[in-house]
Amino acid sequence: MHPHLATVDLAKAYRLLNHGPTVLVSARHAGVDNVMAAAWACVLDFAPPKLTVVLDKATRTRELIEHSGRFVIQVPTAAQLQLTEQVGNHSLKDEPDKLAKAGVQLFEQAGHDMPFVAGCSAWLACELIAEPHNQNTYDLFIGEVVGAWADDRVFNNGRWHFEDADPAWRSLHHVAGGHFYAIGEALKA
Amino acid sequence: MHPHLATVDLAKAYRLLNHGPTVLVSARHAGVDNVMAAAWACVLDFAPPKLTVVLDKATRTRELIEHSGRFVIQVPTAAQLQLTEQVGNHSLKDEPDKLAKAGVQLFEQAGHDMPFVAGCSAWLACELIAEPHNQNTYDLFIGEVVGAWADDRVFNNGRWHFEDADPAWRSLHHVAGGHFYAIGEALKA
Known part of the structure; x- marks a missing residue:
């Protein structure tokens, strides 16, 4: 566990996804870890925090989640642009070394038997609510968020600080075909 | 109907929401029109295009949708920051002149009996799939997108052009409490 990884109060976990970033979905079952990209993830509730994510039937990650009943939603950064594109376009079914080729490094969080992707800005550990x-x-798929963490260099005191952090920390927002936008300037209404 | 409003191919309608903007939800029933803001809207499918949106039981817009079975999801711009915040924080139940006070102007689209909010960058007309x-x-709530349009000054040829358009066209991404980010720079993986 790295020194900048800070626990996020579950009551504020929705803020990690509220701005609509493209996410990485990771899961583990029977000794297999996998990671995919997903643009279609969304907050569903504040308390207990819940989220939705759309997982195509062709994905190996979905199979792992269906078996294990848990998954991690994490927010990749502009520095992880290529990694995000690669894990979104390659399947573990065809490429057993997919994660290594994409440069994905995983880490563990005590008490949560799931793979966490290093270098992201935020992580939400979820238990599947079977529907x-x-x-x-x-x-x-609907998940209840049971643990949340962020890198305190870009999220602290319950809010994002993209405007003060290095641009490499900006969240990614995929449109189509490898065309992304980074999150931009802060606006206060 | 204004000269820059262009039809978007339904096969590419998902691209209007894929980057996770905060949206405006509008609906009409029995002569009542309303508009609310929602950060929790998400693409659900490509073809036919579908989306999800979370609508609190306290909202008047939800009641209208439950009765009419249809709604519009539209993408507000940075120029509409105050409008977006206002329609998100005031209820038609308490303030019958909510829309006028927020500066909302509505327009009609032939063949779609729903209120469309002028000045947005994109509009998706949806039929409720009752669940x-x-x-x-x-x-x-799940909607099937039955019509899609965009302002061709910021979305054309099937993609967003935030990087070339006036910054006032940027989409809004709400975090919490009136703290938004505009969408930022384009990144190509």
Whole structure:
């Protein structure tokens, strides 16, 4: 565990995703770890914090989640642009060394048997709330957030500080085909 | 209808929301129009295009949607920062002149009996896919996108052009309490 990884109060966990970043989804089952990218992840509730994520039936990560009942949603940074694109475009089913080739390094968090991707700005450990109809009909998965952490160089005191941090920390917002935007300037209404 | 409003191919409608902007949700029933802000909206599928949006039980807009079975999701701009914050923090239940006070101007689209908010960058007309369990348990609503349009000064040829347009066109990404980020620089993986 690195020195800048700070626990985020679960009551404020929604703030890690509220601005709509593209995320990395990771999961573990029976000794297999995998990571994929997903633009279709969204906050669902404040307390207890919940989120939704859309997971295509073709993905290995979905299979792991269906078996283990848990997953991590993490927020990749502009510095992880290529990594994010690569884990989104390659499948562990075809490439057993997918994670190594994409440069993914995993770390552990005590009490949570899931793989966490190093270098991200935020992590949300989730327990699957089984909703078979949503999963089968819409590929829609609901998770309850049971642990949240952020890198305190870009998220601290309950809020993002993209405007003060190195631009390499900016979140990624995918449009299509490798075309992303970084998050931009702060605006106060 | 203004001269810059261009139809978006339904196959590319997901691109209007893929980068995770905060949206405005509008609906009409029995002569009542309303508009609210929502950060919790997300793409659900490509074809036919579908999306999810979380609508609290306290909102008037939700009641309108439950009755009419349709709604518009639109993408507000940085120029609409105060408007977005205002329609997100005031209820038509308490303030019958909410829309006028927030400076909301509505327009019509032929064939779609819903109120569209002028000045946005993109609009997705949706038919509700009734899922009572999701609606009652999670406040989660699913819509099928049946029409999509964008302002061609910021979205054309199937993609956003935030990097070339006036910064006033940038999408808004709410974190909490009136603290937003605008979308930022383009990154190509």
